[in-house]
Amino acid sequence: MSEINVSQKNNLSGRIASFRAMERADKRRTIIDTLFNNAMYIIIFIAIIFITIREPGFLSLNSIVNIISLTAAKLPIALGIGGAIVLTGTDISAGRCVGLTACIAASLLQMANYPNKMFPDLDVMPLWLVLLLVIAVGAAVGFVNGFFVAKFKLHPFIVTLSTQLIVYGMVLLYLMNGTNNGQTLSGLDSSYTDFVRGPLFTIGNVSVPKFVLYAIILTVIMWFIWNKTKFGKNMFAVGSNEEAANVSGVNVFWTIVLVFVLAGIMYGITGFFEGARISSCSSNTGLNYESDAIAACVIGGVSFVGGTGKISGIVIGVLLLQIIFVGLNFLSVDQNMLYIIKGLIILVACAIDMRKYLARK
Amino acid sequence: MKKLAAIILSIVLICSLAACGGGDSAGEISVFYYTFSDPYISTVRAAMDAILDESGRNYNNYDANGNQTTQTEQVQTALAKNSSLLIVNVVDTGSNDAAQNIVDLAKEKNVPVIFFNRSVDESVVKSYDKCAFVGTDYEMAGHMQGEMIGEFLVANYDQYDLNKDGKISYVMFKGQEGNQEAIARTQYAVEDCNTILKEAGKPELSFYDSANSNRYLVDQAGQWSAAAATDYMSTILAQYSSANNNMVELVIANNDDMALGAISALQTAGYNNGEGTTIIPVFGVDATTAAQDKIKEGNMAGTIKQDADGMASSITTIAFNYLDEKDTFDGIESDNIVGDWRVNIPYSTYTGN
Numbered sequence: 069m070s071e072i073n074v075s076q077k078n079n080l081s082g083r084i085a086s087f088r089a090m091e092r093a094d095k096r097r098t099i100i101d102t103l104f105n106n107a108m109y110i111i112i113f114i115a116i117i118f119i120t121i122r123e124p125g126f127l128s129l130n131s132i133v134n135i136i137s138l139t140a141a142k143l144p145i146a147l148g149i150g151g152a153i154v155l156t157g158t159d160i161s162a163g164r165c166v167g168l169t170a171c172i173a174a175s176l177l178q179m180a181n182y183p184n185k186m187f188p189d190l191d192v193m194p195l196w197l198v199l200l201l202v203i204a205v206g207a208a209v210g211f212v213n214g215f216f217v218a219k220f221k222l223h224p225f226i227v228t229l230s231t232q233l234i235v236y237g238m239v240l241l242y243l244m245n246g247t248n249n250g251q252t253l254s255g256l257d258s259s260y261t262d263f264v265r266g267p268l269f270t271i272g273n274v275s276v277p278k279f280v281l282y283a284i285i286l287t288v289i290m291w292f293i294w295n296k297t298k299f300g301k302n303m304f305a306v307g308s309n310e311e312a313a314n315v316s317g318v319n320v321f322w323t324i325v326l327v328f329v330l331a332g333i334m335y336g337i338t339g340f341f342e343g344a345r346i347s348s349c350s351s352n353t354g355l356n357y358e359s360d361a362i363a364a365c366v367i368g369g370v371s372f373v374g375g376t377g378k379i380s381g382i383v384i385g386v387l388l389l390q391i392i393f394v395g396l397n398f399l400s401v402d403q404n405m406l407y408i409i410k411g412l413i414i415l416v417a418c419a420i421d422m423r424k425y426l427a428r429k
Numbered sequence: 430m431k432k433l434a435a436i437i438l439s440i441v442l443i444c445s446l447a448a449c450g451g452g453d454s455a456g457e458i459s460v461f462y463y464t465f466s467d468p469y470i471s472t473v474r475a476a477m478d479a480i481l482d483e484s485g486r487n488y489n490n491y492d493a494n495g496n497q498t499t500q501t502e503q504v505q506t507a508l509a510k511n512s513s514l515l516i517v518n519v520v521d522t523g524s525n526d527a528a529q530n531i532v533d534l535a536k537e538k539n540v541p542v543i544f545f546n547r548s549v550d551e552s553v554v555k556s557y558d559k560c561a562f563v564g565t566d567y568e569m570a571g572h573m574q575g576e577m578i579g580e581f582l583v584a585n586y587d588q589y590d591l592n593k594d595g596k597i598s599y600v601m602f603k604g605q606e607g608n609q610e611a612i613a614r615t616q617y618a619v620e621d622c623n624t625i626l627k628e629a630g631k632p633e634l635s636f637y638d639s640a641n642s643n644r645y646l647v648d649q650a651g652q653w654s655a656a657a658a659t660d661y662m663s664t665i666l667a668q669y670s671s672a673n674n675n676m677v678e679l680v681i682a683n684n685d686d687m688a689l690g691a692i693s694a695l696q697t698a699g700y701n702n703g704e705g706t707t708i709i710p711v712f713g714v715d716a717t718t719a720a721q722d723k724i725k726e727g728n729m730a731g732t733i734k735q736d737a738d739g740m741a742s743s744i745t746t747i748a749f750n751y752l753d754e755k756d757t758f759d760g761i762e763s764d765n766i767v768g769d770w771r772v773n774i775p776y777s778t779y780t781g782n
Binding site: 249250254345348350 | 465466475476643649652655656660665666697
C-alpha cells in the first residue's frame with residue numbers, strides 16, 4: 069500500500085517537474101489538454117456548485133440519496149449497452165427488452181390474492197426463479213442480436229431495430245394475455261417490492277433502497293469482466309480492429325455474440341428492478357430507455373469509434389444525466405430546456421472524445 | 430441457391446400475411462387505434478374485439494403507434510381494399526386537419542366513419558352525413574376529478590394539511606404537452622377543486638414549488654408514463670418531506686399510471702404504505718384495475734372511471750346501424766346523444782365505496 073503511494077507521489081512530482089521544464093507554449097497546451105480530457109468532471113463540478121448556490125437543498129442528504137438511487141436505476145442498462153458501443157455498434161432494442169422483462173417479472177410476481185392477476189391460478193413464484201427467467205429472456209434477445217450481427221455482418225443498428233419492433237410486439241401480445249386486456253400490471257407481491265426498493269439501510273431518516281446495492285454489485289462485476297477477463301480484452305480487440313483481432317486468434321463471432329448476450333442479461337436485470345421500482349408495468353415501460361443509456365455511455369467516453377471505454381466513464385455519464393435532471397427540477401427550470409441541455413452535453417462530450425481520438429492518430 | 434432461398438422466404442411471408450388477413454378482406458370493418466400501448470384504449474379494444482367476433486363480421490385492427498402519418502396511410506390502404514366502414518381513434522387532436530382528411534378520403538368512397546375517444550371537432554363530423562363521434566366530454570374528467578378532490582379535502586381538511594399552515598400544497602403530473610385532454614384535466618382539476626375549497630372558506634391549493642410558473646410537471650416523452658411520475662416524485666421527496674415540515678400534501682395525476690408511479694416513489698420514501706404510515710392523497714383518471722386495487726388498499730384516494738365496455742358497445746351499435754342501413758343512433762341511450770352528431774359516454778367517480 070505505502071509503496072504504491074510513494075510511486076504515485078514520485079509520479080506526480082515527476083510530472084510537475086517535467087511540466088516546469090516545459091516551454092511556455094507546451095505548458096499552455098498541456099493545461100488545455102488536461103482541461104479538455106477531464107471536461108466532464110469539470111462540467112459536473114461546476115453544475116453541482118451552481119445548483120447548490122441557487123438551491124442549497126441540492127446537496128442535502130436526501131437529495132444525494134435520490135440522485136444516487138436514480139443513477140442506480142439507470143445504470144445496469146447503460147452497462148449493457150456500453151459493450152455494444154465498444155464494438156462500434158449500438159443496441160436500440162434495449163428499452164423494449166427492459167419493458168418485456170419488466171412485464172414478465174411483474175406478471176409472475178403479483179400478489180396471490182390480487183383480484184386482477186394475469187395468471188389467476190399461479191402462486192407467487194420464487195424471486196430467484198423469476199430473476200433467472202427474465203435474465204434468460206434478456207439473454208435470448210441478446211443472442212439473436214449478437215448472432216445476426218456476427219454471422220451476417222449486419223450493422224447492429226439494423227439488427228436491433230428489428231428486434232426492438234419484434235420485442236415490442238411481444239410486449240403487446242403478452243399484455244393481452246388472459247383477462248388482462250392490455251391493462252397495466254400492478255398489485256406486486258411485497259416480497260418482490262421489498263427485495264428491490266425496500267430500505268437497504270437508513271441514515272438520518274433517509275432510507276437507501278436496495279437496488280442501489282445491486283447496481284454497485286453489477287458495476288463491479290462488469291468492471292471485472294471488462295478489465296480482468298480474456299473475454300473483456302477480446303471485446304476491446306474486436307472493437308478497435310476486427311480484422312486484426314481475427315488474425316491474432318480472437319474468436320470474433322463468439323465475442324460479438326457474448327457482448328450482446330451480456331447486454332441482454334443487463335436489460336433483463338434492469339427490467340426486473342424497474343418492474344418493482346415503478347410498480348406498474350405497461351407497454352410503455354422501458355420506452356426510449358436506450359437513448360438515455362447510449363447518451364450516458366458517450367458522455368462517459370465510450371466511443372463509437374470502437375475499442376475504447378471505461379466502466380467508470382459509464383457511471384459518470386449516467387450520474388451526470390441524473391444530476392442535470394434533478395438539478396433542473398430543483399431550479400424549476402422550464403422543462404423544455406432539459407432537451408436542449410442534454411443535446412448540447414452529448415454533442416460537446418462526443419466532440420471532446422473525437423478530439424482525443426484525432427490527437428492520438 | 431440464394432435465389433431459391435429468397436423465393437421460399439417470400440412465399441412463406443406472403444402465406445403468413447394471407448393467414449393474418451383472414452382470407453377475404455373485402456368489406457371489412459377497419460378499426461384504427463392511435464396506439465396499442467394505451468391501457469385504457471386496450472380495454473376498449475378487447476371489448477370491441479369481443480363484440481365484433483361474436484357478430485361474425487369481418488374486421489381488422491390497425492395500430493398507428495402514435496403517428497398520424499402512419500394512421501392516414503393505413504386509412505388509405507384500408508379504403509383501397511374496399512373497407513366497408515372506418516372506426517377511427519384519431520392520433521392528432523391538436524388540429525382538425527388530420528380528422529378532416531380522413532373524412533374526405535372516406536366521403537370519396539362513400540364509406541361511413543365513426544370517430545371515438547380522442548376528440549374530433551363538430552365541424553369535421555358534420556361535414557359528412559355518414560360520420561359520428563363516440564367519446565367522452567373530455568373536459569368532464571378534469572371537472573369531476575376537481576370536484577372529487579375538493580369534496581375529499583373539505584371533509585377532513587385538517588387531517589390533510591400536514592404542516593398546519595392552513596394551505597394544501599400539491600403537485601400535478603401532466604401526461605403530455607399539447608394534448609386537449611391533458612390540458613383540460615390539468616386545468617380543471619385544480620380550478621374546480623379551488624371553487625369548492627373557496628365555498629367552504631378554505632384557501633386555494635398552492636403548488637408545492639412556487640418558482641414553477643407552469644404549475645405542473647409533464648412527462649417529457651408525452652407517454653403519460655408511470656416511470657416519469659416516479660422519477661419526479663422521488664426528486665420532489667428529496668426536497669420536501671414531513672421531517673422538513675414542507676411535505677407535498679396532495680398528488681393529482683392526469684391518469685392512473687402516473688398516479689401509480691407517484692405512489693411507488695411515495696412508498697419507497699415510507700409514505701402511503703397502509704395503516705401506520707402517512708397517506709398522501711393521490712388522484713388519477715381512468716379507474717384501471719391496478720388503480721382500483723390501490724384505492725381499495727387505502728393507498729390511493731380516488732379516480733375517474735371511463736366506461737370502456739359502454740364505449741365499445743356504443744361504437745359497434747352505430748357501426749352495425751350504418752352497415753344495416755338503420756338510423757345512426759338506433760339503440761343508443763338517448764340521454765347520451767348530444768346534438769345529432771355525437772354520443773357521450775358518461776364518466777363516474779371511483780373512490781372504492
